[in-house]
Amino acid sequence: MADQIKSEASPSVAAPAVELIGIDKRFGAVHANRAVSLRIAVGSIHGIIGENGAGKSTLMSILYGYYQADAGEIRIAGKPVHIGNSHDALAHGIGMVHQHFMLVDPFTVLENVMLGVEGGYLLAAGAAQARAELQRLQRDYKLEVDLDTPVGELPVGLQQRVEILKALYRGAQVLILDEPTGVLTPQEADHLFRILRALRDEGKTVILITHKLREILEVTDRVTVMRQGAVVAERATRDTTKEELAELMVGRKVLLRVEKSPAKPGPVVLEVRGLTVIDGAGVRRVKDVSFDVRAGEIVGIAGVSGNGQSELLEALSGIRRASSGTVKIKGSECGVTHTIDPRAMRALGLAHVPEDRQRMGLVTAFAINESAILGYHDDKRYNGPLLMDRDKIIDLCGRQMGDYDVRPPDPRLRTAALSGGNQQKVVLAREFDRDPELLLVGQPTRGVDIGAIEFIHRRLIAMRDAGKAVLLVSVELDEILSLADRILVMFDGRVVGEVAPAQATEQKLGLMMAGASEAAA
């Protein structure tokens, strides 16, 4: 690996696998890529790191032919090429593993791999050939997966292997992976990294897009940092540190810990005992979970996405029925096992900032003032005997938008016209404004710009200091570590341990999130 990094510096060696020169791309008012230039050496693992919206995915979509650049040039192995669609990209030896898998669920692994490269008009002939070739690839790269299982029945880690197999089967020399570990457990991620190293050692080139520092440091040879659509730095991985990369990503010293005073916990507000949630497919998503949240404290729930946190929040907020267990808010039983009633939960003093504001927290097609009463549209404040009091709704919404610095501050605009951060502020304003006793908060800063993150964090602390009980679910460890007064870790539907933030380190939490050992707690 070291030789490759050194050799890349000398111009005499072979041309880079991929070279991007002055790539520029706009989407309307958004300048997604600003004159991006990048060289990726053959046989290396090259990381591209940046925050959400830094332009990483757009850049790779251009390389894969999904979008056309407004300006700039792509060179593959030294030759300028035009990539008009994914077909061209594949022809130039570029394969991509998308963040959301591009698989046909009812098809078998074999059929998924063959799709688009069937090798002839009849399937039978091509299938035999494909099977032999795939068995070779599986041996060479440790990509074991049964070829005759429908992919819909495979766990996500194996589905990802199918995606990699698809790319390799198509003769990919350059493999792009877009946020590949988002859905993986740490063990699955480690296995993926072993596969990537094996690919590199066989001479393939890997481009890894991520916003996770750990992955960059663990597996890449070189790293490019992007911010606001532009490349801000490039480093050899061994010459850089987590702190330096974090600073480059956000463009200033990161405040890793938010200023806050010690919590003064009061009486128990939320009492959860033995809560179990089984989803529509019969899978136990939440398993026998018990915990308390007291007034005046923030309890953080850490965990890799998909380990039952979403279902926990939905059961607590009355959106999803629990199978067994009890939930009490300020001592009164909520009956979560037999009713599904978010309104009743709100009436008990609960407010809920959902994990996904566009899917759940807002109606983007509504005017902002209509989104600002979502869940409270029955409230006496907004209703006359028959008709809703529109003037009052607009008035109150205007005041909330002022308080939370939502821009532009016009309650009559469509909700979709606001940026992500401003949409999130509309949700927070709506939920905080009720003066709730209990606040459920899911991923409060996902897809939100830095300025708004600080604002949202300060507001959460302020709610705590006002004596509210706050349950915070986040997959961002930094967020949990800096906000929570107590940390619960969820893995595979269970709470596997509780840690005080002072004793918590990322390593320790990471082990627990991987279900490595409950003894570590």
Add this chain to the structure above:
Amino acid sequence: MSAAPPSSLPRWADVVVLPAANLLAAFILSGLVVVAIGENPFQAMSILVTGAFGNAESIGYTLYYATNFVFTGLAVAIAFHAGLFNIGGEGQAYIGGLGVGLACLWLGGLLPAPIMVPVAILAGAAFGAAWATVPAYLQAYRGSHIVITTIMFNFIAASVMTYLMVNVLIKPGQQSPESHEFAAAATLPRLHEMAESFGLEMATSPLNLAFVWALLCAGWYHLFLWRTRWGYEIRAVGANETAAIYAGISPARITILVMAISGALAGFVALNELMGVHYRIILNFTGGYGFVGIAVALIGRNRALGICLASLLFGALYQGGSELSLDMPTVTRELVVVIQGLVILFCGALENVFRGRIAQLFRRLTPAAA
């Protein structure tokens, strides 16, 4: 993400310019059809307009047809707002007619008109709503697709009605399947008769009190959808079901509520047709009005005023079309059906074709705006 239009237009352009362009395209193609059958499209157009608006009588007929379209247009539109496509307006109107007819046959001789008419309205609403509620229930709780189910229910409604008319409700001794005639108390007065009783002169036409009821329904529709919490809930479910669930709104309940309202509105066609004109139950009195409702809702952009204007347009087409078929022997009334199909095609399925072009045009005309 959201189902936002691909390119943004100013609201007035979205509501006025776009439907106008779509209509124009539909009419130009219809003109070509007229040419294909060897007639002069401009002459046909002029006969059509005169036939629809030329004198007081023809205006009365135009408004009489429009009455049906207001009901079916509102029925389709309110379901659209909840994200549901109710193709079953035809069957719901038919079964609604059964309710109206049964009420009028059984109670017509017993109740005075001021009580009989509201009872008939309720009966039509209840039967139409019930027929729409079954597909709604199946969609909400059994996961069957409402488009397919309502199509099937149109056929089932036709079978049920044919059976009842031929075997049960037919007036004895009658050759064609028609019921007994309604009692006088169970009929809606014609508007020209009402005008007469106030000493006003009005041309004779089938236009009756159902027209006033249609306008009341349109006004109610607007207030209900945009100003009440139930309307808010319906629109929330249509725009983002997950967010609606989060807000404590049950999409299943809303599906049933909105389809019941939709079916009730469709059922009101029978007020105009049976109580206002035929004074008995007859076969196929719905005559495709339920399907015209789709076109009306699409051009009317699912808004009350738009639906009223679109109903007027189709009322004029129906009335003008029958005049046209009298004046031009090669032209049949089905020409109106062609126009109707083209309008649905351009205003519904092909609406994005012009949207992009018009948005482009607007950008060029207002360069400062961007």
Add this chain to the structure above:
Amino acid sequence: MDTLLVLVSIIDATLRVATPLVLAALGGLYAERSGVVDIGLEGKMLGAAFAAAAVAAVSGSALLGLVAGVAVSVALALVHAYASVTHNGNQVVSGMAINIMVAGLAPTLGVAWFRQGGQTPQLAGDARFTPIDLPFARALESVPVVGQLYSEIISGHNLIVYIAAAAVPFSAWLVFRTRFGLRLRAVGENPHAVDTAGVSVADMRYRAMVLCGVLCGIAGAYLSTAHSAAFVRDMTAGKGYLALAALIFGKWKPWPTLTACLLFAFTDAVQVRLQGVPLPLVGVIPVQFIQAIPYILTVLLLAGFVGKAAAPRASGIPFVKDR
């Protein structure tokens, strides 16, 4: 009456009624497997029936009529594809528009061109598809049972019936054994997977719609130039929707769809026989009830009361590349 004769005549009637259903349902199968919902089968059939009868009447050739019917049906299918694939329009609205437009256009043009109240002139001779006697049919007629069945049921149908019979195994082979079929099924389940695999989604859907148009065209031509001898107003009489029901009943697979078509056609044939005839235990069954059976069955099936039917996952959803 001879039981065998009754049976033969019922089976014969079943095959005659099933033919257009099978063709249209298979057309719908290609469309929906590719992710395009098509409630416009009815309109395409009706348009083709008119075009076929009109051209056959003028040219005197049933074959030319068939070509014209297919051409019109394919053109309508392409309108549907243009609206729903190229412009991401609402597929149900588009299908509905085509049905209504054709329901108006056929009689409008019919009246103007032929002046027979919307009908086309009666077809005779070569302008119609006539029964074909298969080899040895006459010779085997006298052989009891096997020979009778061969000569009465298998032999003696017109060309289009045999086309429909061949279309089922052909479709099963095409959909499940070929590259085209793999891509077709994929594009109806997850078009994004097909797109990233370097295959054009729009291209696949257009091809599927052309196939749908061809099959509906043949079905329409059958109605006016083989089953009947002229085009009559509304002669499809809901057969397009019945085909849609059969497709759902057949769970979007060729062989089960054929079974559903035969079942629906059989109830129709039996209903004609049963008119006014009292049955043991139940008495006289109203005709209307038997006519409604396919629709009621489809509703029950979709509601999961009898089995379960899941449509291709992406059907009805326009393919939009998201950022």
